[in-house]
Amino acid sequence: MEKAVEMIQIVKRFPQVVANDHVDLTVLKGEIHAIVGENGAGKTTLMNQLYGLLKPDFGEIRIFGKKVSFRGPRDAISMGIGMVHQHFMLVNNLTVAENVVLGSETGIGPLFDLKRARKRVSELSERYGLHVDVDAKIEDLPVGMQQRVEILKVLYRGAEILILDEPTAVLTPQETEELFETMFKLRENGKTIIFISHKLNEVMRVSDRITVMRQGRVTGVLNKDETNPREIARLMVGRDVVFTVEKTPAKPDGVVLKVEDLRVKDYRNLEAVKGVSFEVKAGEIYAIAGVAGNGQTELVEALTGLRKPVSGKVYFLGKDVTHATPRELREMGMGHIPEDRHKYGLILQFPAYYNVILGRHYRPPFAKGEFLAHDKILTFAEELFNRFDVRPNNVRMLGANFSGGNQQKLVIAREVGLEPKLMVVSQPTRGLDVGATEFVHRTLIQLRDSGVAILLVSMELDEILSLADRIAVMYNGQIMGEVEPNAVSIEEIGLMMAGHRLEEIRGRVA
């Protein structure tokens, strides 16, 4: 069969990491080819090179057998490559037809021929079953429809090879199903699709062949019919855990956090957490694993007072805190290391010594009456800097000027400095290098050993397996099962991450 895309020995280095380390990718014409891997495995970097957004440091790209060297997306588009990004690039107050033709409008001279544009967009949408009202304004359309417009845009520019970058991340299950139908229709019409995902069930449902990536390398190329989610999960995560954290068995004590049948809606007003119950005890790390976007973010926001739950109960140290504010929770001893340190964790324009008192800025010793006690704040900041080895050792530097790892240290220093009873930790090592990751892990273990209850939410299975004392796997807003790390296989966790319940898996295995 004809090869639509060949990427040969691609290398792409960034200052901190090698994002693509001699990657080979072959995509056949007319297939749906999935590229799977954890966050940071190098999938998006690879695709950005195929789309001309990045230039490879080394290696060769061939499109339909022809060697190419793209200077930008325009070159890639002219070779028939189209990319649908995770974040839509649409103009909200223009209509569907206007958006589709935007940038390649037809007409006489400077005059825009809307009639012709509408007709051509309608034809396209008819041919590929991408049903959408061409006269509707983008802002009135649901997300799934907006994605169709993005796909139409790509097709309008004559794309033969479509790259879909985690297209289901923003979709509801129904919309996801409709997207899959569209993908099949495109394949029937001879289009080639590259589907980036880390959701195994979706990959198994739609793809013909699968390339698995891990830490910038290709760890396997599989035919869908000859593989199973277990094998993919193993290749994705790797059998060999990169670093093991030394720790003694947990000595769990009383229940610190109790969650009962919690339901939470996301920003689109759709239920994201659908009846979750669990307990976290003092002196243990309770981890929630799962693919991103399965309700973990909303769960953490609800527990930390940033989002109002719809129903259910949360008890912290025996007290009902379902509707408590972030300040009340902090005063009771709940620390929170948020998943997005730039959005929630830090005020980048503030100096470090202001950042380390965020949340306690209004009370002694940091405030005396209405006034800030600057001398106390500076001493406290300097102590934290020494204790957590934040570099550079300059408490007056702005938050924005620290490296990612040191920014995370600032957040962790602040929250640990709170001497919490419960620490809610979300994605603590995202984007950190090995050294900083190790530091974060050691700190969490130390906290646990000092009797703090820790709720850890992470997308990194390695991290969960090396830190957790108990693991719950979340899928589609529900907990698929609760296991202990030494009594579970990676395959079982992978299956739970893909939406199989623990009883179901074990029932079948036994």
Place this chain on the structure above:
Amino acid sequence: MNQKLWSFLVPVLSVVVALIIASFVILMIGKNPITAYAALIRGALGSKMAIASTIVKTTPLILTGLAVGFGFRAGLFNIGAEGQMIVGAMVATAFAINVGWMPAVLAIPLTMLVGMVAGAAYASIAGFLKAKTGAHEVVTTIMLNWIADYLSSYVVTVPMGVGFGTPKSPEIASSAKLPPLMVVQATELTSGIIVAVLAAILMKILLDKTSKGYELKAAGFNPYAAEYGGIKLADNIVLAMAISGALAGLAGTLEVMGVHHRFLGTLSGGKGFDGISIALIGQNNPIGIIFAALLMGALRNGSNEMQFVGVPKHIIMIVQAIIIFLVAADRIVRAIFLRKKVAK
């Protein structure tokens, strides 16, 4: 480069560059820029009267600049200083007309307080709307400006109006008039400038030394992190708008107490809007705003003298526009620079 030095240098260099560019415009209309600028300086600072008049013009500009600057620091764009200034002046006048029986030591602070509360209350409308419904303060304060404008036209024509000609209110009680610091011919330099400078110092203390100031700045920089840190965004929005409105209200009140001694429909004359440029040039720093207002006051005052040597005073508008453009451009450059660092 050192951040503090930079924020000081940018406005100063902008002024120099603006004057240079404007001198080409003056050349183009066939006049001598040196003569023009000499007249400008003479008009602004050349005599006791010129200085007094410059300070009188500067006083309200400091306060509207502070009003807008304070909003910016808390992440709010208060375009409504104009309306808040009008409402503050109007309500303060209504109060000050009726306090003849009060000794000045009571009447003066009370009138200021009334004007500030009125401005604060008026601005709080926009604050509440933003906190409760998310209505953007730019839109609501612009609408409130029009309401204040027409309301004041009505008030000085019908219920409070006296005499003929320009609609105006009766004169306020003499116990509520600000004592002059200095009288040069017809120009009274009133003590309003002291109040304005005091307000700037108080604002600096609030922003830099108190935990409330910490919260307001945090919410202004990053509302998500502020909320995460237990700061109530809704309360902060209302408070920040109220303080901003109080400053604008005080600007109007001091104009009544110190300059006009009565409420006029045309009292604000765009000084609320000037506050936006002044806050920008002063980099939202209270002390910077004092100097920015002084610069603007001096340019305005001196431009009359420039007119006498045949250079239209509108040249000053060009100077002002170029200054704002350069200062704003620097902020764009720095914003991009900061973002790049974050992206790394």
